[in-house]
Amino acid sequence: MKRFADLYSAIDESTRTTVKVAAMAEYFRTADPADAAWAVSFLIGRKPRQLVPTKLLRAWAAEAASIPEWLFEESYHAVGDLAETIALLLPYGESAQRVDRPLADWVENHLLPLGNMDETDKRESLYRSWAAMDPAERFVWNKLITGAFRVGVSQNLVTRALAEVAGVDQARIAHRLMGEWKPTAEFFRSLVSSETLASDPKQLYPFYLAYPLETAPEQLGDPAEWLAEWKWDGIRAQLIRRRGETHIWTRGEELVSERYPDLHETAAALPDGTVIDGELLPWSFEDNAPLPFAQLQKRIGRKNLGKKILAEVPVVLVAYDLLENAGEDIRERPFSQRRTLLTDLLERLPWQDRLRISPEVPFSTWGELTHARSGSREKRCEGLMLKHRHSQYRVGRKRGDWWKWKVDPLTMDCVLTMAQRGSGRRASLYTDYTFAVWDRPGGSLLTVAKAYSGLTDAEISRIDAFVKRNTTDRFGPVRAVKPEIVMELAFEAIQISPRHKSGIAVRFPRIVRIRDDKRPEDADTLDRLKGLLAVSPALSANDETGI
Amino acid sequence: MSTDLLIRDERGFYCPPGDFYVDPWRPVERAIITHAHSDHARWGHRQYLTTPEGAGVLRVRMGPAAQIDTVAYGRSIERNGVRISLHPAGHVLGSAQVRIQHRGQVAVVSGDYKTEADATSTPFEPVRCHLFVSESTFALPIYRWKPQSAIFDDINRWWSANAARGLASVLLAYSLGKSQRILAGLDSSIGPIYVHGAVEPLNAAYRRSGIRLPRTEYVGETVKSAKSTGSRLAWAGSMIVAPPSAMGTPWMRRFQPLSAAFVSGWMTIRGTRRRQSLDKGFALSDHADWPGLLSAIAATGAERVWLTHGYSAVLARHLTHMGLDARSIDTQFRGEADVADADEPTATGQPEAEVAGAAEVEESGEDVAAS
Numbered sequence: 034m035k036r037f038a039d040l041y042s043a044i045d046e047s048t049r050t051t052v053k054v055a056a057m058a059e060y061f062r063t064a065d066p067a068d069a070a071w072a073v074s075f076l077i078g079r080k081p082r083q084l085v086p087t088k089l090l091r092a093w094a095a096e097a098a099s100i101p102e103w104l105f106e107e108s109y110h111a112v113g114d115l116a117e118t119i120a121l122l123l124p125y126g127e128s129a130q131r132v133d134r135p136l137a138d139w140v141e142n143h144l145l146p147l148g149n150m151d152e153t154d155k156r157e158s159l160y161r162s163w164a165a166m167d168p169a170e171r172f173v174w175n176k177l178i179t180g181a182f183r184v185g186v187s188q189n190l191v192t193r194a195l196a197e198v199a200g201v202d203q204a205r206i207a208h209r210l211m212g213e214w215k216p217t218a219e220f221f222r223s224l225v226s227s228e229t230l231a232s233d234p235k236q237l238y239p240f241y242l243a244y245p246l247e248t249a250p251e252q253l254g255d256p257a258e259w260l261a262e263w264k265w266d267g268i269r270a271q272l273i274r275r276r277g278e279t280h281i282w283t284r285g286e287e288l289v290s291e292r293y294p295d296l297h298e299t300a301a302a303l304p305d306g307t308v309i310d311g312e313l314l315p316w317s318f319e320d321n322a323p324l325p326f327a328q329l330q331k332r333i334g335r336k337n338l339g340k341k342i343l344a345e346v347p348v349v350l351v352a353y354d355l356l357e358n359a360g361e362d363i364r365e366r367p368f369s370q371r372r373t374l375l376t377d378l379l380e381r382l383p384w385q386d387r388l389r390i391s392p393e394v395p396f397s398t399w400g401e402l403t404h405a406r407s408g409s410r411e412k413r414c415e416g417l418m419l420k421h422r423h424s425q426y427r428v429g430r431k432r433g434d435w436w437k438w439k440v441d442p443l444t445m446d447c448v449l450t451m452a453q454r455g456s457g458r459r460a461s462l463y464t465d466y467t468f469a470v471w472d473r474p475g476g477s478l479l480t481v482a483k484a485y486s487g488l489t490d491a492e493i494s495r496i497d498a499f500v501k502r503n504t505t506d507r508f509g510p511v512r513a514v515k516p517e518i519v520m521e522l523a524f525e526a527i528q529i530s531p532r533h534k535s536g537i538a539v540r541f542p543r544i545v546r547i548r549d550d551k552r553p554e555d556a557d558t559l560d561r562l563k564g565l566l567a568v569s570p571a572l573s574a575n576d577e578t579g580i
Numbered sequence: 581m582s583t584d585l586l587i588r589d590e591r592g593f594y595c596p597p598g599d600f601y602v603d604p605w606r607p608v609e610r611a612i613i614t615h616a617h618s619d620h621a622r623w624g625h626r627q628y629l630t631t632p633e634g635a636g637v638l639r640v641r642m643g644p645a646a647q648i649d650t651v652a653y654g655r656s657i658e659r660n661g662v663r664i665s666l667h668p669a670g671h672v673l674g675s676a677q678v679r680i681q682h683r684g685q686v687a688v689v690s691g692d693y694k695t696e697a698d699a700t701s702t703p704f705e706p707v708r709c710h711l712f713v714s715e716s717t718f719a720l721p722i723y724r725w726k727p728q729s730a731i732f733d734d735i736n737r738w739w740s741a742n743a744a745r746g747l748a749s750v751l752l753a754y755s756l757g758k759s760q761r762i763l764a765g766l767d768s769s770i771g772p773i774y775v776h777g778a779v780e781p782l783n784a785a786y787r788r789s790g791i792r793l794p795r796t797e798y799v800g801e802t803v804k805s806a807k808s809t810g811s812r813l814a815w816a817g818s819m820i821v822a823p824p825s826a827m828g829t830p831w832m833r834r835f836q837p838l839s840a841a842f843v844s845g846w847m848t849i850r851g852t853r854r855r856q857s858l859d860k861g862f863a864l865s866d867h868a869d870w871p872g873l874l875s876a877i878a879a880t881g882a883e884r885v886w887l888t889h890g891y892s893a894v895l896a897r898h899l900t901h902m903g904l905d906a907r908s909i910d911t912q913f914r915g916e917a918d919v920a921d922a923d924e925p926t927a928t929g930q931p932e933a934e935v936a937g938a939a940e941v942e943e944s945g946e947d948v949a950a951s
Contacts, residue, residue: 045850046860100721101901107894108722112849121722121848461852 037136038169044184053186057194067137070216077188083180084147093156098122110510116175120168132165189429199225207239207428234275237282238356239428243435250399260422261394263414264437265351267314274303295348299387306360311352323413351391364426409440416440442523443565445557449518452500453511463500464493471558479535487544519551520544527565586687595680598662602678602689605912614691615675616641619914631666634674636785669693670704671866672757673786679707687711695872699764700791706879717867717890717915718845725869731862732765739770743817748835753843755779755823757866760786768794776822889913
């Protein structure tokens with residue numbers, strides 16, 4: 034555990050990717066494979082769920098530190114991170130009591146069993162663990178217990194380090210890391226093996242993800258080299274047909290085959306050795322268009338998929354790409370070729386309603402395409418996808434060949450009404466804001482959104498100073514401030530919401546800029562926002578669903 | 581009545597029977613100065629009183645024209661029947677707690693203090709009193725300092741590792757006190773040590789007071805002599821000690837490739853460390869940590885405690901639970917600034933820096949004191 038905590042600090046303290054990769058490679062090379070397997074699992078974000086309720090953890094930590102709960106809370110507000118607060122507060126203890134157990138031992142014999150313990154045993158177990166660890170280990174341990182383990186490396190960097198250790202190319206490591214696996218010594222050995230391994234029929238391919246297009250499309254050059262599709266707002270998924278079985282994976286690498294019986298009949302007609310990349314969408318066959326995303330969420334929420342819900346919210350797969358054809362990995366072939374193969378394949382199917390090609394949006398000039406894009410919202414789409422006709426199907430998020438070109442977000446001018454300290458890097462600054470608009474001109478302010486991103490460090494400092502000098506009320510860590518500052522917020526969608534006092538809810542609100550040119554009374558009214566309901570796409574809550 | 585012994589007015593802490601201030605933030609006739617940091621020692625007073633050890637650095641900050649009198653630690657003087665004496669606070673060279681006695685009542689204003697002894701200041705001594713005025717910069721139980729020897733080991737190890745990679749090491753630390761304390765803890769066998777122009781005159785003042793510091797070279801001199809001889813400057817492997825305001829300046833960039841670290845008690849918190857975009861943070865402070873504050877306050881035997889700058893409201897609440905008459909008092913003291921670009925007056929001491937400092941009340945202090 035000590036070594037894993039050291040690895041965490043090495044990654045955490047550095048901003049240089051080379052240093053991070055070197056630290057990971059060193060760890061993977063020298064750690065016991067059972068420990069390394071867990072390390073990989075945690076580093077790429079497969080963290081255990083929260084095993085001890087936060088409330089209990091706070092109470093127990095305060096007790097262990099011999100301080101009252103109010104003092105614990107004050108400490109927490111200064112630190113902004115629960116795991117760290119606890120690590121800083123616990124008594125240093127006797128170093129004689131410390132035991133440096135291997136990571137795998139900690140995880141398998143101490144961490145995971147917490148989930149099945151009653152409260153008394155949980156408390157006992159935690160106290161024993163804390164006593165055995167030094168402060169750096171406790172911090173990492175607390176992060177794991179709270180289900181909040183996160184460190185500054187992308188999956189891409191982890192695969193880079195593993196590729197270095199294994200001496201195989203990075204795409205192969207990425208492929209091996211896909212899907213379901215158990216972090217065991219055996220898994221780790223096969224992960225860093227230099228040999229080609231017999232593949233699991235369920236094995237999926239890494240998804241290729243697009244960057245947002247931030248320039249004018251003209252910069253992409255000749256329109257003839259590009260293919261445009263709608264950017265559908267559903268759940269990105271891979272449909273696998275191998276050895277007579279169908280497997281459906283989401284982009285979150287969750288195996289969801291059983292959740293979409295709608296697709297099984299069609300999928301069974303696919304030849305063995307077929308892998309299709311596409312988007313799961315709730316569909317209205319009457320309108321020949323997607324249903325609102327909220328419908329799909331409703332269906333996902335159901336434990337049992339009865340006939341009724343399957344009929345009310347049927348799901349289709351809109352196919353984007355063909356990754357495996359007749360058992361052959363064709364990801365390196367040009368996109369236009371893959372798409373032709375995909376079209377042929379789908380046309381040969383006896384039923385084509387459940388598995389449909391993502392239609393091409395025809396255009397010959399960028400101006401035409403820009404015009405087409407403006408109709409995205411009416412189609413319940415988020416915008417367009419642009420794919421180079423010669424592009425390979427690559428691994429992870431890459432620039433150059435694929436771009437997502439979303440429609441401009443909706444915006445509103447809001448008044449800053451409340452602020453709260455951030456966490457992590459911004460723990461001592463007021464960075465989390467609550468915004469309001471007027472219920473009517475000259476009326477009162479109604480909260481419509483909370484947002485925390487989009488400002489520069491200098492702007493954050495400015496707002497931080499404003500908050501401290503203009504506090505009108507305090508509710509625990511939250512400060513109400515004089516309604517003076519107007520900010521422009523962008524959001525993806527807006528929807529009626531009886532749960533909010535304002536009656537509306539927005540999706541992905543973020544700060545575009547501070548509007549120093551506007552006075553608070555110039556901020557938007559609720560009526561103006563309600564006017565946006567008509568043009569807004571359906572509200573969906575899952576930001577991982579898109580391309 | 582001790583309320584008459586000491587009050588806080590708009591200029592600072594005032595002793596009505598003795599007619600003097602302690603660390604006032606506006607110009608007054610007579611100011612007793614606990615130490616020369618900018619939030620405690622300000623420009624424009626007619627008379628300054630401090631310790632002989634502190635007078636040297638105070639002179640560097642206030643300039644040649646200031647009238648500075650001294651009284652040795654433990655010696656007392658009388659004014660209007662008020663007995664005044666200064667006692668070591670362990671914060672920086674010559675830093676003092678001010679003991680004020682009148683008609684059987686004793687008040688002590690501690691300024692800033694630290695309970696761990698170090699090589700560059702006279703160790704803190706608890707003084708029994710009825711009313712104790714304590715700082716509370718780090719008054720949260722999360723602040724528990726590691727022994728300074730452990731921090732110096734960390735710093736020296738970091739320096740060696742940088743040297744091995746061909747990097748210069750830039751340590752950002754307050755020019756008065758923290759810099760000298762660090763210098764005294766550096767292992768000069770690792771490489772040459774250079775200092776910023778704000779640090780150099782204070783080093784000289786420390787050395788004049790008999791404090792042993794390793795050999796340091798003033799960066800400005802080195803650059804000048806290299807220019808005159810036409811030789812190339814090589815900073816790799818060296819240590820450069822500079823004030824936090826040097827961060828990201830062209831002055832600092834000349835040492836590239838470099839690794840930069842900030843030395844401050846605030847570096848305890850990971851988020852604060854990361855926000856500075858520094859390579860490293862060392863949690864070393866010249867202020868008392870939570871256990872230090874509690875033990876120092878207990879050792880005074882005071883029933884009444886006034887708490888200034890920092891987490892004063894938290895400490896007041898805690899002490900009240902323990903049965904003391906404790907209050908949080910608003911001041912313009914800042915304690916330790918928590919950002920690397922914190923302004924600190926230069927060695928020549930400019931009043932505008934003072935004004936800026938007064939307006940920018942230390943963040944967490946202002947925060948808690950007001951609640």
